Amino acid sequence: MPRRLQRKRKKHRLTIRLSLLLIIILTLSGLYLEHARSQHIAAEKEKIAESSLPKTSADSTILQTIEPKNAVSASIEQALVARNFSGTVLVFRHGQIILNKAYGWKDQAKRIHNTIDTQYCIGSVQKGQTAYLIMQAVKSGKLSLDQKLSTFFPQVPNSKNISIKDMLNMSSGLRIDEKKISALNTTDSNEILAETLRQTTAAQNAGYSYQPVNYVLLAGILEKLYQTDYNSLFDKELKEPMKLNETSFYSETNKEQALSYSQGAAGPEYAPTTASSYADELGTGNVFMSARDLYTYFQALFNEDFLTNQERSELWQSYPGEKYASGIYNMTNSYHTRGVKARFESVVDFSKDGQSGIILLSNVWNQPKGYNDLASQLYKKVAAKS
Structure with missing residues (x-):
C-alpha cells in the first residue's frame, strides 16, 4: 500500500x-x-x-448541655453555684452559645433533676409575646397601634383616649384589683376577661405604671380580632412558626414543667399553685418554656421573617422618660425583661443587636430580690469587650 x-x-x-x-x-x-x-x-x-425559621433553630449546639467554654462562662457558673441556683442558664456571646446548663431539682420529692429541656413558668416575660402577637395583627392589617381601646371595649372608663400603644407601654392609666379576679377561682378565660372588664378603672394621670390589666385586655382584643381563644392563637401564630417544641401553657399533667419551691431554712419547700392562679394570668404570665426555646424566641425577633428592624423598633419604643415597652425594658445599651410567678423567676438581658445575652430560668425563689441584680452583673461580663 x-x-x-x-x-x-x-x-x-x-x-x-x-x-x-x-x-x-x-x-x-x-x-x-x-x-x-x-x-x-x-x-x-x-x-x-x-428562611422561615429562626436563625438559630438549626444550631445543634443548643440541643445538648454546654459546659463553661471560657473564663466568662466559668465565672458565671461559679456565681450561680455560690447562690445555690436551681434552674437553667443559657449564655450567648457574639452569636455563640458559651453555656447551656441546668442545676437543682425539677421534682425534689422524686429526685428528678432539672435538665436543659425543663420548662419553667416565664411569668411576665410572656407580656412580650402578647405584644408580638399584637404586632402580627398590625402587620396583617387587623389593627393599628394608635387605635383606641374603645373600638373593642367601650365599657372601659376613658377607653376612647387610650391607644393600643399606651397599653403596650403600661401608660394607659388602667387599674384593677387583681384579688377580685383571683377570687373567681376559675380557669375559664371568658369569665376572667368578663370580670376584668367589670373591675377595670382608669386613673386620671396616665403615666407609666406597671399594671398587668393592660395585657389581659390586649389578650381579649386578640381574641376578638382572630375569633379564637388566646392559647390557640399563641400556638398558631408564635409557637408553631418559631418551632418552639418546649413551650406550653400550665398543666398539672405536663411532666416537662418543673415544680417550684421557696427557699426555707431547711432547704427548698414545695407548695402547689392552683390552675386558676395561672389562668388569671391571661396573656401576662402562664406560659412555660425551656431556656433553649426562650433563646430561640428572642433570636426570632431579630429575624426579618418575623419582625423587620422597623417593626421591632416601633414595638419596643418606650415613651419619653420611660423605659418599658411591649414586655421589654429599653435600657441604655441593652434590653431587659423579667417575670416572677408562683416562685418561678425568669430574667433575660441581651444586647441591642441580639447577639449577646444571658437567660436565667429558676424554680426556687430564694432571694428578697430574686436573681434580677445578679443577672445584671453577669450580663456585664458577657457584654464586656475583652
Whole structure:
C-alpha cells in the first residue's frame, strides 16, 4: 500500500478518535453541569425552606448541655453555684452559645433533676409575646397601634383616649384589683376577661405604671380580632412558626414543667399553685418554656421573617422618660425583661443587636430580690469587650 494512502488512513483514524474523545468530554461536561445545576437548585430550595425559621433553630449546639467554654462562662457558673441556683442558664456571646446548663431539682420529692429541656413558668416575660402577637395583627392589617381601646371595649372608663400603644407601654392609666379576679377561682378565660372588664378603672394621670390589666385586655382584643381563644392563637401564630417544641401553657399533667419551691431554712419547700392562679394570668404570665426555646424566641425577633428592624423598633419604643415597652425594658445599651410567678423567676438581658445575652430560668425563689441584680452583673461580663 502506498505510504501516502497509509498516512491518509492514519489521519482519518486519528480524526475519528479525537471526535469520539470530544463527544465523551462533552457528554461528561453536560452531566457535570446538570449535576451542579441540580445541586444548586436543591441548595436554593433548602435555603428558602430554612428562611422561615429562626436563625438559630438549626444550631445543634443548643440541643445538648454546654459546659463553661471560657473564663466568662466559668465565672458565671461559679456565681450561680455560690447562690445555690436551681434552674437553667443559657449564655450567648457574639452569636455563640458559651453555656447551656441546668442545676437543682425539677421534682425534689422524686429526685428528678432539672435538665436543659425543663420548662419553667416565664411569668411576665410572656407580656412580650402578647405584644408580638399584637404586632402580627398590625402587620396583617387587623389593627393599628394608635387605635383606641374603645373600638373593642367601650365599657372601659376613658377607653376612647387610650391607644393600643399606651397599653403596650403600661401608660394607659388602667387599674384593677387583681384579688377580685383571683377570687373567681376559675380557669375559664371568658369569665376572667368578663370580670376584668367589670373591675377595670382608669386613673386620671396616665403615666407609666406597671399594671398587668393592660395585657389581659390586649389578650381579649386578640381574641376578638382572630375569633379564637388566646392559647390557640399563641400556638398558631408564635409557637408553631418559631418551632418552639418546649413551650406550653400550665398543666398539672405536663411532666416537662418543673415544680417550684421557696427557699426555707431547711432547704427548698414545695407548695402547689392552683390552675386558676395561672389562668388569671391571661396573656401576662402562664406560659412555660425551656431556656433553649426562650433563646430561640428572642433570636426570632431579630429575624426579618418575623419582625423587620422597623417593626421591632416601633414595638419596643418606650415613651419619653420611660423605659418599658411591649414586655421589654429599653435600657441604655441593652434590653431587659423579667417575670416572677408562683416562685418561678425568669430574667433575660441581651444586647441591642441580639447577639449577646444571658437567660436565667429558676424554680426556687430564694432571694428578697430574686436573681434580677445578679443577672445584671453577669450580663456585664458577657457584654464586656475583652
